[in-house]
Amino acid sequence: MGSVVGGSTLDEVEAGELPEAVDVSDLTPVEDVTRQLRGLFTGFSKYDGTYLVGEVGDLSDHSENLYFSLKATDRDSKLNCVVWGSRRDDLDIEIQPEMVVAVGGELTFFEGGGHPSLEVSEAHAVGESAYWQRVEQLRAQLDDDGLFDDERKDALPRFPETVGVVTAAGSDAEQDIVESIHARYPDVDILVHDSTVQGSGAPGELTAAIEAVDESAADVLVVARGGGSETSLRTFDDEAVVRAIAGTETPTVTAIGHEADQPLCDAVADERVKTPTAAGEAVVPEKAAYLDHVDESVERVRAAYETQVYRWLGDRREGIDRAYRSHATQWVDDQRTAVDVAHGRLAEDWIASAERDVESAYADIATEWVDANRTAVTQETERIEREYAFEQEKSGLERRTTVLYVLVAVLVALLLVALALLLGVV
């Protein structure tokens, strides 16, 4: 072992602290080892020009540099890797956890960490990861092309006469779609275009089938397959199939796999449903509900009409009754007034006539009576006149008698006065 001079970890060691059998010259500071290990790695050319394949783990993206482990997939073995910040933009892929990658770079020993480290300068996705990498690249391309834009998506027709279906004829998916459509709308026509939905020939067949149905009389197109393994659904990530769906004039619904599966076709279709069974609900309404609505509308319109007519008739009946009563009342009042007037006139005439009759009768009776009593009246008059004359005469006589008595009294009084005077004188 080499000796160590100043600035070494050995400076921390006191000779007396060591066992007797150990001499200071037997000690080697750790930095010597790591430095020599690093030297061993420097220029180590065994893996130059090769790519190390492994699964990404322990990904740390919290600093400028990217740290991860390249792990073996079936055993406990890994190599630490680093992508220096200055090189991150040079990589073709964005390294993700669990991605299987082939990386190239320089194998070194990281003294600070005490472990070998691969300074990565190249990285490529491989295997499943490569597939998904391509899918993501295609997704980005399609997005750039505007195929995911909501503005280009069509609304589905509410009452299609014909539903086109592209799927494997005789499959569960076909049966589910036909049943779900006819359960909701029994008289919709369904045009099924058979196509292989997996395997190398599937993209071509699917594309042709989609274009054929698009040119048919179908009002809406359903592209479907039942659930399957992730790899069996890859046909629906195929660029030709995706672009065929995006390019249809006919509104399109995808019904591919199960809920967790989201192939690229779903992203460009006008509508996506989770399963073929759900396709019916997406493409046709429930006819029975519309027929119920029609029946209900018939009843409501009829009821509203009858209410309106009865209300109008009621209003008119009331108006007529009111007008009749008003008229009758007015008529009665008029008649009463007329009768009063007539009665008054008749009464006055009758009274006048009666008065004339009475006066006439009275005059007649009086005349007759006068004639009949004229003599008696004359006699009575004469008697009265005589009695009146007698009374006049009697009255005159009584006045004269009274005057006489007064004169006598005055005379007597004078005599008495005279007598008194005489006596007095005497």
Added chain:
Amino acid sequence: MPTTMQDDDIQTKIDRVEEIRNELQGAESMNPADAKSLRDEAMELLAELEADLDVADGDVRYRE
């Protein structure tokens, strides 16, 4: 192609029937002749609507 002609036709009829129903239900008072005219129009539309809802024959056809 957002909707089919059939869609437009059916929706137009549904809307008109709703309009008539609201008019009949909402009017304070309406001449029976006008009410009858509206009712007849609604009934005719509903009959047409019922026929329109029979969109096809329910056939399932296959193409290879």
